[in-house]
Amino acid sequence: MSQLPIVSVLPELFDVIDTHASVILQAPPGAGKSTLLPLELVRQARLPGRIIMLEPRRLAARNIASFLARQLGEQVGDRIGLRVRGESRTSARTRLEIVTEGVLTRMLQQDPELAGVSLVIFDEFHERSLHADTALAFAIESQQGLREDLKLLIMSATLDGMALEALLPDAPVIRSEGRGFPIDYHYRPANRQQWLEPQVGAVVLEALATHSGSALVFLPGQGEIERLAQWLEGKLPDDVRLAPLYGRLDMVAQQAAIEPAPAGRRKLVLTTNVAETSLTIEGVSVVIDSGLERRASFDLKSGVTRLETRQIAKASATQRAGRAGRLGPGVCYRLWSSEGQARLAEQSPPDILTQELTGLLLDAAQWGARVESLPLLDMPPAAALASARRLLVALGAMKAEGEPQLTPAGRAMAAIGTHPRLARMLLRAKALETEGLTGIVADAAFLVALLEEDLRGSERLSVLFHRRLGALRQGAARWFERLGVRPGQAQGQWLGLLCALAWPDRVGKLRSGSRYQLSGGVSCDLVEGHPCQGQAALVAVEMGQNERGSRIFIAEPVELDELVRQLPELVSERQWFDWDEREERVRAERQQVLGELVLSQRPLTELSDEQKGRCLLQGIRRKGLHVLPWDESSEGLRARLRCAADWLPDEGWPAMDDDSLLARLEEWLLPAVSGMTRLEQLKRLNLVEVLRQSLPWPLPKRLDEALPSHFQAPTGSRVRIRYEPGQAPVIPVRIQEMFGQASTPCVADGRVPLVVELLSPAQRPLQITADLAAFWAGSYEQVKKEMKGRYPRHYWPDNPLEAMPTRVTKKKMGI
Incomplete structure (x- = not known):
């Protein structure tokens, strides 16, 4: 030391x-x-x-x-x-x-x-x-x-x-300096499209045959450790004892992996990243690194935390290799290339940027602070915090409006000392026991003890529960003590209700085959061959995600009627206004719902004009803005408003792209469609008036001043200005009407010059310019020579800046 x-x-x-x-x-x-x-x-x-x-x-x-x-x-x-x-x-x-x-x-x-x-x-x-x-x-x-x-x-x-x-x-x-001896690196790139274990196993055998001393193998998780151990069975040298090391192992097995090998023997430790830091495993001089780790990542869209197997960062690779050089010179085999080493990220992202934040938000609220005000190294994503707040509101832990404040139930959940989902389960079980659901507290205490383990496989939860019941007694005792109740023996009769309390957003109703619609609004499938296949309703306890979408691994069937009867707080009534796609008309219902799951419905016959309009808006959202009666004037107004937002960005112009208009239909279109029930009635709309009336004062007047719809030529003609987002505005005008116009006209308070498309008397393009003065002084002379012979009846003065603009021929001008 x-x-x-x-x-x-x-x-x-x-x-x-x-x-x-x-x-x-x-x-x-x-x-x-x-x-x-x-x-x-x-x-x-x-x-x-x-x-x-x-x-x-x-x-x-x-x-x-x-x-x-x-x-x-x-x-x-x-x-x-x-x-x-x-x-x-x-x-x-x-x-x-x-x-x-x-x-x-x-x-x-x-x-x-x-x-x-x-x-x-x-x-x-x-x-x-x-x-x-x-x-x-x-x-x-x-x-x-x-x-x-x-x-x-x-x-x-x-x-x-x-x-x-x-x-x-x-x-x-x-x-401080480290204590590191030289390490000899060997790169053995693995084929990631093939099974990992045989490739790691081959390197393990090579390393043990070449070097003395014990070896440490880093793998992503328990599954890979077990498969590699099986692959190595009967292949290891006689003096090598295999020892797994991962978080779920009992203490005796963990200690056996850490302790030195007996005299004259070597040890092969198969581990996860638990051995990267803080543990010294005596006798290790060889490290075989798969270069992979398994990390939790929260998917905002599905609300699922998934375990991802991914490449480690350089910092982890350095930590792992360092295990070989603790006691003397060591060797490190890396199952990637030296070029791949140079491409590794420097650090893995911190958990606060990638994980579900319900616990953080609950802790911060209990502490009496907003997450954003805490002295954190990295601020978590706003969307992840919003997702966490929605879940805490659904669990009854946080108020829906105003500052993030805990309810009395939320404060009790925070004091329990486990994930808010499980805390809610325990506390409601205690209350339900007093209401006559005998044995539900015991089921809850044993179930939380089970759920705190790292559950694996695809199984019905109750099967896992009864299989592990005897081993859960010690873990359950802690929750009996926290709840202040006498320990009891679990029977497992209330598991479905308890899961619905913890996962009110994951109550699933069978749609077809193995696909379920969840109360949180997403759809997902049971993994192939799941024992819950065909159940009318279930609670998804453990979920994962791959390229095909969300998958349910561990679930428990539940009776929806029993949920409604025993847990009425999960169910609510709402008025639902929607668009009937098949009949192309409004549809209105009074629905009994559990989250986004509709349990029952009945028609609503008397609708206000506003309710009818809201239903019609749903149809417009699904079909798109093209169902509205756009014309040249209304499209032009939209283009002007979009350009105003680009050129005068500090004046509060509303967004006019398709996505924004669809998102804000209730703001700008609802007043105009109230009372309408069918798409064909939309033909009556004057979209120019609808859009102008939706603008806050004084933007309509400001638009006409800064970005007028027309340019008044020197002759007095009104020429429509063509506006296009991302492009300069254009006026097509006959060249004779611009005589005497020395400077290029502008819009947006002089910030944006107009592109002048100068036309011949026959309305054909002659020249396009954004600098009239340069045109008159330069290429006009060539244009005049070419056009004077083609259009002899029209005026082609030698000095266009001093000439009278005109819309007529020389004869009518008296020339």
């Missing part, structure tokens, strides 16, 4: 921790930032209060806590404490508490001052998880508003691409 690189910067680091509120530490893997640094803080008792160290992963948190406690000759729970989901080992003697991300956020919510805490350490901050970003924002606000003496230490393997120094401008940055 005394040889770790972090040792050389500890004196400087401790000095700045003493004198600054926030400190940034950059230290590569192997420097000792996660182990020796916190250990020395405890040994030296430099701080009066406790130290909280945030670790992104439970596996790393447990491993670090156990390692540090052993260094002190103690058990976890003495000076080194641990608090992760479902497990807490601390005591009055605890000086350093290692926690995972959701735990720190709850600690801050329950006690914003973090009383008794002197220092909060954010380890592996470069991973940029959503919880870490949120907890840091809350900690900064706590420090600035409540606890000037609270200290923050942000530790990261790299600062590239992060704005930490901008977020914390007064924080000194301390940089």
Whole structure:
């Protein structure tokens, strides 16, 4: 431990921790930032209060806590404490508490001052998880508003691409060297169109045959680990023991993967990105990297969080390779090309830009802040926040109007400490139990314990529930305690209702085959061969997405009549006005709906003129604006308005493109079509008047002044100006009518010159110019020579600027 690189910067680091509120530490893997640094803080008792160290992963948190406690000759729970989901080992003697991300956020919510805490350490901050970003924002606000003496230490393997120094401008940055031995790189590009496991397996066998020492293989997920282990069965050297390592493994199996191999043997560890940071696996000198990872990404359109298998970033590739050079020179096999390495993205995008934000919005509202006002490194997308708010409103956690404020139910959900969907399920189950639904709380507690696991495959939820029932008891006990009720035994009779409470937007009604219409408004299919095939209604619990659309993997059948009876809060009535495409007339109904699912309907016979007009607008939306009676005048007015928006952009002109007009039909067209019920009645519309009346005052007058429909020629003729968005306006006019016009006429307050299309007496184009003065002084002479012989009866003066403009022949002019 005394040889770790972090040792050389500890004196400087401790000095700045003493004198600054926030400190940034950059230290590569192997420097000792996660182990020796916190250990020395405890040994030296430099701080009066406790130290909280945030670790992104439970596996790393447990491993670090156990390692540090052993260094002190103690058990976890003495000076080194641990608090992760479902497990807490601390005591009055605890000086350093290692926690995972959701735990720190709850600690801050329950006690914003973090009383008794002197220092909060954010380890592996470069991973940029959503919880870490949120907890840091809350900690900064706590420090600035409540606890000037609270200290923050942000530790990261790299600062590239992060704005930490901008977020914390007064924080000194301390940089430590890593402990890395030379690494020999071998590139073995894999064919991504073929199965991954045999290609990785071949490289594994090559590496084990060529090099001594244990090997670490990085794969995207559990499925690939299990398939590769099966492929390698019977092929490994006798001295190699295979050990999987991923998040869902039990603690005994995880520890077996981390511990050194027995003397005279080697170990082959098949892992995911859980082993990228914070874990040291003894004896590893060879890394085989598939170059892939599995990350969650939220799709706004479908509302589905999908797990994507994608190429890792350079930062991850460096972290993985570094595992081979911790104890001595190492070797890294990469299943991509050296050219591909140069093309890798520098960093993976932070979770706050790619994941579902319901938890963040709930946390921020509970904290009493808008997300946009929090000190975050990256602001989340506005559309993702809007989607999160819609879900919280649907769950009854947030008010629909005004500032994002929690309802009493929302505050209770936030206090439960799980995803808002599951929190809503638990709280409503407690209320429903008192209303006579015996056993629903027990079903809910066991179901939440199941849903917090990483569910896989395509299955009916109740089958998974009963299969795992015995193993869920410990997880369920935590939820019985949180709800303040006596533990009970689950029977699984209320699973469909409970799923509808958690996923009110995913109640599905069979449309045809395996396709379901969901209450959230999207359609999706059951995966092929799903046991719920043919069910009239279900709740989609686990969904995914591919190029063919959304897919349902885990679902539970439900009776819609029972939902209406037992959960009336999910059902509402609405008046529905629509357009009957087949009969081309308005249709109006009173509907009982669950979200966007229509459960029953009956006709509405008496409609107001406005309601009839709204129905007609739906028909126009579906068919397009071409069903309206456009003519040259109305099209010209639209073009003028679009040009006005381009040339006079600060004056509030409404958008006039097709998409905008369709989106705003109620604003500009509804008053004109109220009372109409059929498309043929639209022929009566005067669209020029409709559009002009929709403009706010004083835009109609301003339009006529700045972009007139006609140009008055020197002869007095009114010439229509041709406006076209993105192009200069044009006037076609006979050359004789422009005599005496020295300068080019303009529109838009002189900003935009007209293009003058000069015509012959026979209305044929002679010249097109945007500079009349240059034309008169230059090419007019050539035009005059050519045209004088062709049109001898018309006036062709030698000096057009001093000549009288005319619409008639020389004879009528008296020449």
